[in-house]
Amino acid sequence: MQTGVEKVVLMGVLDGKVVVITGGARGIGRAYALGVAAEGARVVIADLLDGSPVVDELADSGSEALSVTTDVSDEASTVAMAEAAMDGFGRIDVLINNAAMFSETTRGPFTDLTVAEWDRTFEVNVRGVWLCTKAVYPHMAAQGSGKIINIASNTCYKGTLGFPHYVASKSALLGLTRCLANELGPEGITVNTVSPDLIPNPDLRPTDATSDPFVVSGRAIRRTQEADDMVGTIIYLSSPASDFVTGQSLLVNGGAFFL
DSSP: OOOSTTTOOOSOTTTTOEEEEETTTSHHHHHHHHHHHHTTOEEEEEESSOOHHHHHHHHHTTOOEEEEEOOTTOHHHHHHHHHHHHHHHSOOOEEEEOOOOSTTSOOSOGGGOOHHHHHHHHIIIIIHHHHHHHHHHHHHHHHTOEEEEEEOOTHHHHTOTTOHHHHHHHHHHHHHHHHHHHHHGGGTEEEEEEEEOOOOOTTTOTTHHHHHHHHHHTSSSOSOOOGGGGHHHHHHHHSGGGTTOOSOEEEESSSSSOO
């Protein structure tokens, strides 16, 4: 599997920056970590899972990183996450709100959903983004700069059947992003959303293997989307090149549809 480093290596555009990645211990979050580290960033892996394998992987390539056990739906845990980043690296420049519930959600008609699953999906996918942003905000405000990148989903735009709680939660991020962009812009903090299409992960979503051919046929670029396909956009939004870009929703979907 490619790491993102092979595809995207620019010119150390994130040298000296500190990037916090929620859900960074595996999958797409791991790809983000490897990608920003290749550009010189120091990385904080914030995840309920053990992030030490990714930290070790980054250390082997000469990058600085640390792992913090984090429940994004718990306020005390997100505050501890931000404090650990500050204690370890002295600043927070970028927050990538990647942690989310998808693989764990039940697929089916909206009438079959339980209140508990609906609420838990929103606790992680929406409240988690709010709490993590709230936790890093004082540190970004104090330095007069920062980047918040919220990971949404193509399902927001397609109204994908079978996941009303997931689609609704990710759609909420689009509105939250715009509100935060307006509120935080005067303090030099940008807030943007990136939406991928389906990215196969056989360890988490075994059904992807059968659904992917159908998904691919609907794209202008007819191939499987990989986690690495997201890395260039993440680096751009983390870098000074995007300092005048805020409140935007970027689709990285291979032309699955156009807005």
